[in-house]
Amino acid sequence: MAPETERTRPKERKGTPTLGEIRSEFIDRDLPRHLALFYDDVETQLTVSAAFAKHELGRGRQFLYLYEDNDVAAVRRAFEMADIDVEERRAAGALRIEDATEVYLKEEFDPQAMIGALEDATTEAVDAGYTGLSVAGENTWCFHTSFSFDHVLEFESDFDACAPDLPVTALCQYSLDRFDQESISKALWTHEQIVYRGRICENPFYVPPEEFRRSETSKLEARLMLEQTYNLSQARRDVVQREQRIGVLNRTLRHNIRNELNIVLGHLADVGRDEGLPEKYRERLETASQYAEKIVRTSEKARYVEQTLSEGRLGPIDLERAVIESVERTRSLVPGAEITTALGASPTVLADENFGEALDELLENAVQHQERSPPVANVSLDVHEQTVVLEVRNPGDPIPADDQRALRTGQETSLNHAQGIGLWMVKWIVENSHGRLTFPTHPGESRVRIELPATSVLAGSGAAASEFRVTDSDEP
Numbered sequence: 001m002a003p004e005t006e007r008t009r010p011k012e013r014k015g016t017p018t019l020g021e022i023r024s025e026f027i028d029r030d031l032p033r034h035l036a037l038f039y040d041d042v043e044t045q046l047t048v049s050a051a052f053a054k055h056e057l058g059r060g061r062q063f064l065y066l067y068e069d070n071d072v073a074a075v076r077r078a079f080e081m082a083d084i085d086v087e088e089r090r091a092a093g094a095l096r097i098e099d100a101t102e103v104y105l106k107e108e109f110d111p112q113a114m115i116g117a118l119e120d121a122t123t124e125a126v127d128a129g130y131t132g133l134s135v136a137g138e139n140t141w142c143f144h145t146s147f148s149f150d151h152v153l154e155f156e157s158d159f160d161a162c163a164p165d166l167p168v169t170a171l172c173q174y175s176l177d178r179f180d181q182e183s184i185s186k187a188l189w190t191h192e193q194i195v196y197r198g199r200i201c202e203n204p205f206y207v208p209p210e211e212f213r214r215s216e217t218s219k220l221e222a223r224l225m226l227e228q229t230y231n232l233s234q235a236r237r238d239v240v241q242r243e244q245r246i247g248v249l250n251r252t253l254r255h256n257i258r259n260e261l262n263i264v265l266g267h268l269a270d271v272g273r274d275e276g277l278p279e280k281y282r283e284r285l286e287t288a289s290q291y292a293e294k295i296v297r298t299s300e301k302a303r304y305v306e307q308t309l310s311e312g313r314l315g316p317i318d319l320e321r322a323v324i325e326s327v328e329r330t331r332s333l334v335p336g337a338e339i340t341t342a343l344g345a346s347p348t349v350l351a352d353e354n355f356g357e358a359l360d361e362l363l364e365n366a367v368q369h370q371e372r373s374p375p376v377a378n379v380s381l382d383v384h385e386q387t388v389v390l391e392v393r394n395p396g397d398p399i400p401a402d403d404q405r406a407l408r409t410g411q412e413t414s415l416n417h418a419q420g421i422g423l424w425m426v427k428w429i430v431e432n433s434h435g436r437l438t439f440p441t442h443p444g445e446s447r448v449r450i451e452l453p454a455t456s457v458l459a460g461s462g463a464a465a466s467e468f469r470v471t472d473s474d475e476p
Helices: 019-026 042-058 072-081 086-092 100-104 111-127 139-144 149-161 181-190 209-214 217-272 279-309 319-333 355-368 401-409 422-432 461-466
Strands: 034-039 061-067 095-099 132-138 168-175 193-196 199-202 314-318 338-343 348-352 376-384 387-395 436-438 445-453
Touching (some): 019 042, 019 199, 019 348, 034 042, 034 181, 042 061, 042 168, 061 072, 061 100, 061 111, 072 086, 072 095, 095 100, 100 139, 111 132, 111 149, 111 168, 132 139, 149 181, 168 181, 314 319, 319 338, 319 355, 319 376, 348 355, 348 422, 355 376, 355 445, 401 422, 422 436, 422 445
Parallel strands (some): 034 168, 034 193, 061 095, 061 132, 132 168
Antiparallel strands (some): 193 199, 387 445, 436 445
16 A cells, blocks of 8 residues: 555644634534545544434444544543443443454455455344444554555445445554555545534545446546536636625625714714604604614614624533523513523533624513513523523514515525514524524414524533644644
8 A cells, every 4th residue: 555654744634623623613513424634733623523423323323433543531531521431331232432453454465355344244133222333443454464455445435335325434554654645635526524723624536436447547537536526617717706796795785874874863863853843743753763783783784694604613612601691691681571581401512602792682682672661581501302492582473474485495585574683693603603593473472482402412511622622732
């Protein structure tokens, strides 16, 4: 196979991903049966592998980790940091940590025998009550076989082709310091998705097994280069055009409209100070001022959305504290508002760092869009089965069906549109948190519900505060 690279090459660090960011990549993710991890450092390698294990165990899979470059103790520590009870899982048979060389090279590397063994192991896992088998393997075992790397790739392609409906998922791990560039380039051909710099990416270089088998390497590489050049050029052109148009619209909304409306409001205020203004005109003047101020607030909210949601960063959110703080802010904004809470649970979750803004928006809507005086609202928080449920309720009409439809489909039309940008902001924050925004029906009430997957719940506030930075470490 291609020679192992020297370890003296400087590592390129373009922002080490946090554990929270890595874990969020696997929340509610529909993974293919075969993906690859490309990593610069051992810390990232083990953190991604642990996040993958957490995800797969969470969906009822039996999990097998094959170590070769690391030792069992390092693998255990990484899994425990991902809130996996290693002892309990291993005792139950759900988690196995085995030596890769014992699995792959016990009697020299035999691709067909390995595929047969994986099929048998998957069948045994299903017979034992698991939903399937998931495997994460350190591919440095390749350096200990006489087979060329092309033979290893053929094995991976054959694995994809065999029993495509078999419930097995594999994460192959490639060290960018250990494998040479030619090997890395070839490895891209046989993995539908890859994990790089802590992100799960669709792989544009992936070649389906049937095409991989009938293509010569040189022709395959040339075709991929041509196709990818075309696709990247087209995508870049589309992105540039859209960014230009969105930029113009944002500047117009944020700057021009806001500034011009402030001038309008100033003139309306001057007219309103005229003591001789007839009362019927004063009422019209107040109505005009209210609508102008509403447009200004929408403009400010659009500016906030652009500034704060473009990154969509995730972090630990103490939901109980977030609810309490949002209730206090709403009470200060609407004095006299009667807001009650029913906090049956208080988990810390991995969510968009702007989650508090979403709560503020929902509570503001709840107390402002009702006829009762003083206005009342209730915020409840609980965990039901595999879902964290946060719900805001208030007496009155529900969110209009047309608005719900627009939010659900993600598209506005001339017939249905969400009133204002506020609910769109809530939707985007919830989606960034891997959650779902719904509108349960109940007679005489308006209800808005945020549902977050239980997989986003962290072990505790202490862990949540300390676990979110992955640090560099030397390889053992």
